Amino acid sequence: MFLRHLALAAACVALCAGPANSQEMKVGITADFTGATAAVGAPFKLAAEIFPDHVGGVPVKWIVLDDGGNTSTTVKNARKFIDEDKVDIILGSNTIPSTMAMFTPAAQGGTPQIAMVPVDIPSEQRAWLFNLPQSAKIMVGAIVDDMKSRNFKRVAFIGYNDGWGELNWKNFEQLATAAGLQIVAKELYSRTDTSVTAQVLKLLDANPDAVFVGASATPATLPHLTLKDQGFKGQIYHTHGAVSKPFLNAGGKQLEGAILPTGPIVVAAGLPDANPIKKVALDFEAKYTAKYGPGAPSPFAGYAWDAMLLLNAAVPDAAAKAKPGTPEFRAALRDSLASGREVVGTHAVYKFTDQDRYGVDARSRVLVIVKNGAFALYK
Template sequence: MTSKKVISALLLSSSLLTPLANADIKIGVVSSTTGPIALVGIPQKNTIPLLPTSAGGEKITYISLDDGSDPTATVKAFKKLIDEEHVDAIIGPSGSGNAMGVIQFAAESGTPMLAPVGTAAVVLPMTKQKKWVFKTTQNDDLIAKALVEQMKATGIKTIGLIGTADPYGENWAKVMKDLTQKADIQIVANEQFQRQDTSMTGQGLKILMANPDAVLIAAPGSSSVMPQTTLKDQGYSGKIYQTHGAALDPFLRLGGKAVEGTILAASSMLVLDEVPDSPSKEIATKYIADYKKLYGETPATFGGNVLDAGLLLENAIPSALKSGKPGSAEFRSALRDALEKTKEMPATQGVYNMTAENHSGFDERGRVLITVKDGKWTLLK
């Protein structure tokens, strides 16, 4: 080969390598901005412009897709992001059932998945596939413990459960069974419903017949409202508890007087003015102000789950860049490892401490007890 050909070959090789060396970090975001999970997905998509735009000296590009709340569309979106866009990580999807259906694709491709969903089933029990998933909401048992402790302290002896017939509701039923047994509280009714159901009359009547001291509704987003309004219309007068799936302002607007007195445990984002100063409060306060500036309204905590995912990635990227370049399998693997080593990182939902067995990483700093008083979220005292 002549010297000119060698030089040409080297220049060609250099030009082919340059795009990889200077490639942006690509993050996919899958949210449900339409369909039954839209009240969860809309604030999540709206949060994308507020996510970090660089980390470790590298630019971050976000690719957003809507799955319409359809698990089949979620699979297609994940495959597109992995196979065609070659993303370095994926934030999403919005729904628990949707998330359970795509874990295998994240794992098979070696792509870290940051799931802003309710069910702990996406990370527990830990498996080889779930090692690629990190969860940016409090695990069900952390929230449930606060509720059961409050029930026991106030003399609740029997409860009824109403939950969605999906991984979210099913895992809550499992967690509550274990915790209530330890607290000597009896579950006297356990009903399920589909998110798209337009009537809860049958389930409500069965709960009324069991006559529990309290009812826990385990449903995310707008689906948390109808069980409660139905029970109130049917004359139920006991206490009603909700999970962190109901932690959004539309719950107050849609439920009206029927949700007055509801008790739930969630992140302090709902009652920031009533909690002590902390790094998490500072981050959440800024996020809410920035979101309001863009959209003229307060974001749901579900949006904060996506911001936290972005902050976790921003924190992990500098370390991952030492092992590989964006777009490479080495970078994605190192990113997963770095996420798993997150320590004492404050964000909107609390403080993250990840380990190999704990891919949610929250403690009691990630939750407070809240009630609805005069149509507003109020810290339960």
């Protein structure tokens, strides 16, 4: 009788404890919520506030920290995630310098990182890294294609004197040259500049048919407004990093006619019903507006949601092999993310492999035009 009761008690303990690998997983999220690039970073936090409490059937704790756009703070946050919180993956940040500053601690700590801005992944650190947003090459390619289709001959560039500006310039120079376009001028400015009149006058002296502004968020409006004030009548293009409500608010009517590449989420309702991204994007929009009221979600919030969807697809395989919170689980999660499965998000149909840590194709981009103070599908 004693042995029978002991066996029943043991069975009860096992059932109450649940599956051996049902331990809570932890996800660290860091971005700029309060600094100069908060227009890009804050939507990550808004999306995180409506994340589910389980992904892939496993309970999850979302640990969200503000890095203020400061790379030193970003590294501190990454160290805290890895050393103290023992997170299973890091999502972030929202600037290239901050994102790249986490590469080394993530790789050294054997912790996967999903970059939330387009970055070049160093080959020596790529094992633990994934780039979620569309690459600059894919997005800039859409701009160059439109320039060529409209028979523009002379084009110019003005962009940030930092990693984001350089990334867009590098791809623009390569793709525009390959397309037979003549780049007649290149100018740079700082995110904190209050005037770019000198740079714009140099652009106008070169007489371009179109100008590409390699910037993001509200500071991207400065060269645009200056070009308009100086009488430029040609086409102005912007990066997908400028697609945001603060950008529209800051630029006002002068932005009418601007063309930008972006993810399908921005114009989800206008997508063909056969496009698999449409349903996912509209579902996220419904959840977002239920929480925050009318108004389409920022595309940057969509990136955060897509990161959650990628985890939701990858976690079951990882959890079948190891417990969250262990090096074995983190390695299994990395391998599952890189398994080659297709995951439909709000921006793309993602497919990461060991050979491809960027994982998106041309389905991840559309061109939008600023029309009546909003973004409308252009082509």
